[in-house]
Structures are given as structure tokens and as C-alpha cells.
Amino acid sequence: MLAVLSRLGSFLADIRFAARSLQKSPTFLAVVIVSLAIGIGANATIFSVVYSVLYRPLPYPHPDRLVCIYETPAGHPEITQAPPIAELRDWKTQNHVFEDIALTSGNEEAVFSAHGDPQPVQVQNVTPNFFALLGVQPALGRIFTASEMQDASQSVLLSSTFWKTNFDGDPRVLGATMRINGILSTVVGVMPRGFAPFSGQRVDLWLPINSESSRYSARADHWLTPIGRLKQGVTIAEAQTEMDVIAKRLELSRPDTNKGVGKRLVSLHEDLFGWARRPLYPLFGAVAFVLLIACANVANLLQSRTETRRAEFAVRVSLGAGRARLLQFLFAETVLLALLGGSLGLFFAYGGIALFRFLSGGDFPNIETLSIDFRMVFFTLAVSLLTSFVFGLLPAIQASKPDLNDTLRGSGRGSGASFGSRARYVFAVVEVALAMVLLVGTGLMVNTMLRLREVHPGFDTSNLLTLSIRLPEGSPYVQRVPGGDMERATPQAALFYQQLVDRTAVLPGVQSVGSITGLPTHFFEDYTFTILGRPAPPPDQRPEAGYDQVAPHFFETLKVPLKSGRYLDTHDNASSAWVIVVNEAFVRQYFPNENPIGQQIRLRYDPFPTEEDRPRQIVGVVGDIKHMGLARPSLPFIYASYFQQPTVYPGGSIVAHLWQDIVLRTAPGIASTQLTKSVNSIVTDLDPNLPILSVMTMDQIFTESLGDTRFYLNLLGIFAAIAVLLAAVGIYGVMSYFVSRHTHEIGIRIALGAQPADVFGWIGKLSCMLIAAGVVLGAGLALLLTRLIATFLYGVTPSDPLTYVAVTVALVMVALLACFIPARRATKVDSIIALRHD
Numbered sequence: 061m062l063a064v065l066s067r068l069g070s071f072l073a074d075i076r077f078a079a080r081s082l083q084k085s086p087t088f089l090a091v092v093i094v095s096l097a098i099g100i101g102a103n104a105t106i107f108s109v110v111y112s113v114l115y116r117p118l119p120y121p122h123p124d125r126l127v128c129i130y131e132t133p134a135g136h137p138e139i140t141q142a143p144p145i146a147e148l149r150d151w152k153t154q155n156h157v158f159e160d161i162a163l164t165s166g167n168e169e170a171v172f173s174a175h176g177d178p179q180p181v182q183v184q185n186v187t188p189n190f191f192a193l194l195g196v197q198p199a200l201g202r203i204f205t206a207s208e209m210q211d212a213s214q215s216v217l218l219s220s221t222f223w224k225t226n227f228d229g230d231p232r233v234l235g236a237t238m239r240i241n242g243i244l245s246t247v248v249g250v251m252p253r254g255f256a257p258f259s260g261q262r263v264d265l266w267l268p269i270n271s272e273s274s275r276y277s278a279r280a281d282h283w284l285t286p287i288g289r290l291k292q293g294v295t296i297a298e299a300q301t302e303m304d305v306i307a308k309r310l311e312l313s314r315p316d317t318n319k320g321v322g323k324r325l326v327s328l329h330e331d332l333f334g335w336a337r338r339p340l341y342p343l344f345g346a347v348a349f350v351l352l353i354a355c356a357n358v359a360n361l362l363q364s365r366t367e368t369r370r371a372e373f374a375v376r377v378s379l380g381a382g383r384a385r386l387l388q389f390l391f392a393e394t395v396l397l398a399l400l401g402g403s404l405g406l407f408f409a410y411g412g413i414a415l416f417r418f419l420s421g422g423d424f425p426n427i428e429t430l431s432i433d434f435r436m437v438f439f440t441l442a443v444s445l446l447t448s449f450v451f452g453l454l455p456a457i458q459a460s461k462p463d464l465n466d467t468l469r470g471s472g473r474g475s476g477a478s479f480g481s482r483a484r485y486v487f488a489v490v491e492v493a494l495a496m497v498l499l500v501g502t503g504l505m506v507n508t509m510l511r512l513r514e515v516h517p518g519f520d521t522s523n524l525l526t527l528s529i530r531l532p533e534g535s536p537y538v539q540r541v542p543g544g545d546m547e548r549a550t551p552q553a554a555l556f557y558q559q560l561v562d563r564t565a566v567l568p569g570v571q572s573v574g575s576i577t578g579l580p581t582h583f584f585e586d587y588t589f590t591i592l593g594r595p596a597p598p599p600d601q602r603p604e605a606g607y608d609q610v611a612p613h614f615f616e617t618l619k620v621p622l623k624s625g626r627y628l629d630t631h632d633n634a635s636s637a638w639v640i641v642v643n644e645a646f647v648r649q650y651f652p653n654e655n656p657i658g659q660q661i662r663l664r665y666d667p668f669p670t671e672e673d674r675p676r677q678i679v680g681v682v683g684d685i686k687h688m689g690l691a692r693p694s695l696p697f698i699y700a701s702y703f704q705q706p707t708v709y710p711g712g713s714i715v716a717h718l719w720q721d722i723v724l725r726t727a728p729g730i731a732s733t734q735l736t737k738s739v740n741s742i743v744t745d746l747d748p749n750l751p752i753l754s755v756m757t758m759d760q761i762f763t764e765s766l767g768d769t770r771f772y773l774n775l776l777g778i779f780a781a782i783a784v785l786l787a788a789v790g791i792y793g794v795m796s797y798f799v800s801r802h803t804h805e806i807g808i809r810i811a812l813g814a815q816p817a818d819v820f821g822w823i824g825k826l827s828c829m830l831i832a833a834g835v836v837l838g839a840g841l842a843l844l845l846t847r848l849i850a851t852f853l854y855g856v857t858p859s860d861p862l863t864y865v866a867v868t869v870a871l872v873m874v875a876l877l878a879c880f881i882p883a884r885r886a887t888k889v890d891s892i893i894a895l896r897h898d
Contacts, residue, residue: 163190508855574611
């Protein structure tokens, strides 16, 4: 015990001495601490993100027993989709592996109105057992029941934030009424603070779903995801086996809807966040490179500091200090540096998390719950100590066995110095190589962004203003067909949009107005179809195409080029023959060697009333619009007239008929704010309970669609800039020390007649060799590692030669600039002073 206390006291004494020693070298101290802090802070930031998204357990009891249940369509086992709502009853009665199964929708936008102007809110539709399955109880009130889902009224649960914002946190909120999508809604409870399943995104209200309602009996509604809780001891594989058996039973008992349909179980955590591995792991690799560059810098600085103190260490040894004692002293210094660098790195991590939130635009999962916790503190401390130990080990071992005769004679050119120089050269090469990898990755992303900006979206995006309107599913826009699960769009829905378009078109500064059910990059539906006059394929092999409903003048407003035939116009209404317009991609795929004009197809709304299943004739072909985003190829697409739609829809399908995005082509220089106010006045006049949900220019929409690419580019750009800066500092340090170590030799060269250009060339040659070695090694690494980001690239390959050349030139210029100052200083050496040096 006394020996341990003595050793501890000795180590603390070394810490105090190290602190005094480091105070005498403020430049060395600052560079080491900042280098470590940058590398550690970047790693701590990405570690926090990775842990929060990929490894933090869901905040529910026994989260490993929560699974999602999907169905696989006939003939497409690789595809998963939500099963029909009514199937939940079959699963509950036939399975032996689940404690319970609930249904939930994703976040959906709805219209809320209570005691003021209508406003958009985020809602989730869930079955009442959803909350018990997760193990969550309301903070106030109770959970709604299945019977409280009605066509004309319903019960709702409020989020804690929504309760405080809209009801001032009043506990008497229970029983308060409001309208959600036009449906009278009564508050029955308030959920606990922070409850926002599942991705951490905001949810304002929860609405009830009765899965056993007759409106879902046709098994046509595939918009809710089942969440199951496995019984204790049951594995996902065992549950999958049982669900396969149930799928076979349903296929036999309901061949009309379940022929060839399978079931697939996925861990809830994997379903929510598994996709994030692809973007996050390469980022983790990038910040690891930043840390390695920082550590190489630190190792170089420690090596240089160790060699300048060889005389001090020799004196210590000559006075009786053993090797272990000397190592302890040196490690006390590295531990102090590690703690200082780690502490500053933790501070940088706070800023890094704020920057990550800003760059992600708040769309990354769990971004609002991302914070510093004890795991991150432990990670930061562990990385600090580990890096300092590993990269301080070599200098410490070298310093612990000095050559006393060589050192005490005053010679600075021993074998140890030669070994230290080689180590510094290796570290410099590694820094350049790692910086090269990050710069190549950034260069490829920059190239991608430049190429994406050159992609034509298929129409003129300038001076286009878009406004989204969502008609509520309550009266007067929707009627439920008695005795079935069908919904009927009333004439008021079409009338509303017709009046809105007509009145908006005459506003000052508006040149043209159109509307569509889903703006490019935002939303569209897929429909299967058959081509009349050709053999009908089996249901699971029908061709598919994107589908949108547009109002007259939509194509003219966007200036989509007409390739053949005509556009849709005001004559294409419910009383005329039903027609469609298709895009060039549709013609290339389905009519490659024939004229599509006059051909007829039959769209398939499954299931669909026979009297509505009428043929539609192709009357026009338009250019391709980038509905999937600029980086994705154009899909075959069908455009139907908004005023030629079925009057009866299977439950849930009517939503497209009620949602329209208005597109206005304005004169140049028209202020969008004033125009939005004018349109909002028209909307309020037509229906005071409707808000405009979003207002964006078309340029903003396509810019927003590049958000993931820009996010990745920004992060890689930041890491690459840090890497280049650290590499430049490292090269500067190596060359500066080289000049310092060879001052005596430089003096001799000058005394023997060497010109400044000769000295500059000698120093420059070594610099170029180190830089060239780093660039070659980095290019090889980049060819291997940039394939990890290949899915983020567009129009450029991971081995794009132009990018490699541009990055090489940029990196070499920065590195040569870092070498210039030491080289120039070498040419200014006074030979007389230099000959007395050392």
C-alpha cells in the first residue's frame, strides 16, 4: 500500500513538473492541445450521432421484443409494404408468439382549428393498444378507445408540447373540442413530455383507428404499419416461422387478396434506423482520419520536443534516474496533454453537435435528442488517453534510453536522431495521404453537386411559386358510401379547386396557374395498368407507372414541352371521354416502336367498382419531369385530368383527390409574400377552416431535394478542410525541425559557396519527396475507400480522374506553401552563426 501511495505521489509530482515545463513552451502546448481537441471533438460528435441513431435502445420496456410486420406482394418477395388493416384480426386470433399487435401510421400533416386561425399539425393514427404495447401511459387523462373513431367525431390525445403551446398547459383541457381535418375532436388525454414515437420527430396529436371497422373490411387499406411485441423468450426467427404459416392459411382462405402474399418481420429498431448505417459509417471513417492526422501531428511534435530535450534526459539518467522513472515522467506529460486536449475536444463536441443539427436541417432521426451524455464523456476521455499513449509511446521509449556519451559531448547527430527523423517523415507522409483521401471524397461530392445543378428538371423552374392545400376528409368534401368501405368525393371538392385556380389566375402579377396532386420530388402514386389490344398479364405482372392528377394549364404553367398530341384542357371533364397524357419515358418503355396517340389503357384501382373501370385514351406526350429528384432517372408517368376522376374510391385512396399543390407562374420581380397573402385571402373566403400548408418556389423545392447530398458535402468539406490544415501544420513542423537540425550543415554549405537557390532546392527536394509519397499513397487509399460513398455520387465515378488531378494540385499547393517558410528561412542562415551552432 505504501509503495502504491509512493508511486502515486511520484506521478503527481511529475504531473506538476510537466505543467510547469509545458508553460515554458506555449506554442507547442497550443498546437498539441488544439490538434487533439479538433480530432477528438469531431470523433465525439459523430460518435454521439452514431450511438444515438444506431445503438441507443428505444425508450420502451424490453425494446428488443418490438418488431414491425410487413407483407411482401405476390411475385416480389424483395418488396415490403404495409398489410391491409383488417388482417390484424386474423393475426391476433392465429398467432402464439405475440403478446399484442398494434397499428400506427407515420407522421401525417393535418389541419387543426379550435379558437383561432387553422394551422397545420403533425398527427399519428394509431390503434388504442399502441400505447400499452409500448408501455407508455398518458400524463393526464386516459387513452382513447376504438369506438371513439367515428366519421363525424373522434377522441384525440395531445402531445405535451402541443398542450402547453395551444392550451397553456391547462389541466382542464380534458373535454375540450377542436376540429382535425374537419372532424369534431374531443381531448381525452395528454401524453408525457418527450414522447414522440418513433424517430424523435414532432408529433402533435394522436388519432384513434378502429381496425375492426367495416370501412376496412375490403382489405384495400395498406397505410398502417403493424408493431408487435414478442412474448418473452420468442426470437424473431421463431415468430417469422409462425407468420409464414399464417400467410399460407390466409392465402388458402382469401385467395382474392392474399394469393402469393408473404410476411416479413423486422426489428423495430432496425426498421427505423437501419438505413442510417450507409451515411453514418463513412462519416465515422472520415473523422477517424481527422483524428489520425491530429495524432500524427502530436507524435511529430512530441518527437521533436523529445529530441530537443536529450541533454536534459541524459543528465537525469546520469544522476540515477532509471528507464522506468523516465518513462513515468514522459507519460505524465502526455497524460496531461491528453486531459487538456480531451477537455477542449469535449467543448468542441458541443459545437459539433449544434453544427450537425444545423447542417441536417433537423431531418435526421433523433436529432432533437442528440446531446452530450456520460457515454460520450467516457468515449472522449478514452480516445484522448489512448491516442496520447499510442503516439507518445515511441518518443518516450526513445527518450528513455539516451546515448550519454554522444549527448553529453553536445553532438546532435546520433542514431536516435536519425531514427526520429525517419519517424517524422513517415508521419508527414501519412498526414498528407489521409488528407488526400478526405479531399478526394469532398471533391467527388462537389463534382456531384455541380453536375446535379446542370440537370434539367424537365420544365422552367424560374418564377414559379407553389402553395399546398389539403382539403379535410370531413364534410362537405367527402361522403362515405352507405353499407361499404368506399368514400365518395363530393362536387364541392372539385368546385373548391376550380374556384381557387380561377380566382388566383386573375391576381396581379400572375401569368398562369395550374395544380397537381404531388409536386415534383414530393409525392406521387404508382398505379398498375393494362394496355387495351394486348394480352392482359397476370395481376402480379402488370406494368406500373407514376400517376398524378393535374388541372388544365398545368403543363403550360410549368412550360413542360409538348412532344406530340395535345395538353389536357378544360374540355376534359367528367362528361367527356376520359383521356390521359403520358411522358416520354412511358412511351420509350411501353410503346417503343409505335405511335402512342390514340392508344387506350385501363388503370387499376384495386379493388375498383366496375362502372368506374373505364378506358383512358392517350391524347398527348410531354417531356420527362424529374418527379424522383434530379439524381434519379425519369419514370414512366401518367397524367390524368383532375376533373376526370372516379366518384368512388376504396377507403384511403381519396386522399389524392383532396390534396392539390397550386403552381403559379409569376411575372419577374413579383414578391412572393404579398402574392401568398392574396392567395390566402382567397382560400379563407372559400373555406375559413383551411390554411395554406407550405409556400415554396420551385427552385427551393429542387434545392431542398438535394439536401442529403449537400449535407454530406458540407460535413466532408469541413473534415477535409481540417485535415488539410492539420497536414499543412504537420509538414511545416517537419520541415522547420529539419532546418533547425541541419543549421550547422547549411552553414557549411553556404561557407563553401552554396547559393540561396541551392539551399532552397535542397530543402524543397525533401519537401517534394514527402508530399509526392503522401499523394501517391493517398490516391491509392482514395480509390479503395471512396467506393463507400458511391451511392451519393451522380454523374461521376469514385475514380474520376479530373477530381483526382484537381485535388492533387490543391493539396500540393497547400503543402508546398507550408514548406516554403522553413525553406526560405534556411536560405537566410548566417554561415558564421551556423558554424557555431550545435
